[in-house]
Amino acid sequence: MEVTIAVSFLYIYERAAKIWVKDNCVVVESEKEHLKRTLPIEGVESVIIFGEASLSSSCVKHFMERDINLTWLSSRGKFFGRLESTRNVNIHRQRRQFACGEDDKFCLALGKKIVTAKVKNQITILRRYQRNRMETSVAKSIDDMVKLLPGLERVDNKEVLMGIEGIAARNYYQGLSALVGPEFAFHSRNRQPPRDPFNSLLSFAYTLLMYDVYTAAVNRGLNPYASFLHSIRKGHPALCSDLMEEWRAVLADSLALYVTSKGIIKQDHFDAPNHDGGVYLNTEASKAYIAEYEKKVRGRSHYLTYVDYSVSFRRAIEMQCQCLAKAVEEGDPDAYHPVVIR
Known part of the structure; x- marks a missing residue:
C-alpha cells in the first residue's frame, strides 16, 4: 500500500x-x-x-x-x-491585500525584506555545508553574494531588486553545485522539466514547500494568487512564491544536500529520462524523500524573532503568513519580519 x-x-x-x-x-x-x-x-x-x-x-x-x-x-x-472549504475566506483581508499589491512602496519595501532574507539564508547554507567539505571552496560565491547585500538595501524599484536577486541566485547555485557530490553534479538550475537528478530533487522539494505555504496562506485568509514581489499570472499562486523565498534554502536546498550526502537518495532511484527529457524519482524513492521532507518541516527552531520559544518549521510558515496578514491589514510592510537563519 x-x-x-x-x-x-x-x-x-x-x-x-x-x-x-x-x-x-x-x-x-x-x-x-x-x-x-x-x-x-x-x-x-x-x-x-x-x-x-x-x-x-x-x-x-x-x-x-x-x-x-x-x-x-x-x-x-x-x-x-x-x-478546500470556504470557511477561511476573508474577503475583507483580501481586499486589503489587493490594495497593498497596487501600492508600489509597500511592494518594494516588503520585497526588499524577502529578497534580503533569501540571500542571507542562501549564504548561511553555503557556509554550513562548506564546513563539512573542506576540499571544496565556495568562498568566491559567498563573497560575491555578500557584496550584493548593500545594494539590496539601496534599491529603489522592484525591477532592479529582482535583477540583483537573479545575480545572487546564479552565484548561489554555482556554489551549491560545488558542494554536491560528483555523482549528483549539476551545472545550473533548470526546471520544467528538471534535466538532472539534483535539479529533480530541488523541484520536488519546492513543490512540497509550495503547497505547505499555500495551505498556510489560505488558512490565514490570504489570497494565494495575489503577490507583492513576483509577477502575477493566470493559474500561478504567486503569493506562495513570495512567501517561499526565505524558506527555499532552509528547507528545500538543504534537504536535497542532506539526502544525497547521506545516501538516502542515490542515482539509481531515478527513472530514465522522460520523453520530454525530464528526470524524476521513482515511486519508492519519492516516498523516502517525502518522509525526509516531513522530518525537516516538523523539526523545531528559534528562528522567529517575534516569539521567545521554538516552533516547528511548518508552524513557523503558518506564523509567517499571519505576520504578513498583519502587515497587509495595517498597510505597514515593517510589520512583516522575514526569517533569517543563523
Whole structure:
C-alpha cells in the first residue's frame, strides 16, 4: 500500500486507491494489494494525492466539513488542482491585500525584506555545508553574494531588486553545485522539466514547500494568487512564491544536500529520462524523500524573532503568513519580519 502518513498530512501514491470515511476514520484501500489503512480523521489536516485515486462524495463532504484540504498532483509532482472549504475566506483581508499589491512602496519595501532574507539564508547554507567539505571552496560565491547585500538595501524599484536577486541566485547555485557530490553534479538550475537528478530533487522539494505555504496562506485568509514581489499570472499562486523565498534554502536546498550526502537518495532511484527529457524519482524513492521532507518541516527552531520559544518549521510558515496578514491589514510592510537563519 503506497501511503505515507506524516502527523496530519496524508500522502497517497496508490494509483487505484479508494478513500472513504467510516466511523470517524479515513480508510484508504488498495484494490491491487487488497490492503486497507485506517487512521482517525481528527489527525488529518491535509491529503495529497499523487496520480489517481477515487473518493466518495460522502468522503469529500466529511473533508470539507472538517476543513481538510485535498491536493492532486501527478506522479511527477505536477499540480492538477485543489479542493478546500470556504470557511477561511476573508474577503475583507483580501481586499486589503489587493490594495497593498497596487501600492508600489509597500511592494518594494516588503520585497526588499524577502529578497534580503533569501540571500542571507542562501549564504548561511553555503557556509554550513562548506564546513563539512573542506576540499571544496565556495568562498568566491559567498563573497560575491555578500557584496550584493548593500545594494539590496539601496534599491529603489522592484525591477532592479529582482535583477540583483537573479545575480545572487546564479552565484548561489554555482556554489551549491560545488558542494554536491560528483555523482549528483549539476551545472545550473533548470526546471520544467528538471534535466538532472539534483535539479529533480530541488523541484520536488519546492513543490512540497509550495503547497505547505499555500495551505498556510489560505488558512490565514490570504489570497494565494495575489503577490507583492513576483509577477502575477493566470493559474500561478504567486503569493506562495513570495512567501517561499526565505524558506527555499532552509528547507528545500538543504534537504536535497542532506539526502544525497547521506545516501538516502542515490542515482539509481531515478527513472530514465522522460520523453520530454525530464528526470524524476521513482515511486519508492519519492516516498523516502517525502518522509525526509516531513522530518525537516516538523523539526523545531528559534528562528522567529517575534516569539521567545521554538516552533516547528511548518508552524513557523503558518506564523509567517499571519505576520504578513498583519502587515497587509495595517498597510505597514515593517510589520512583516522575514526569517533569517543563523
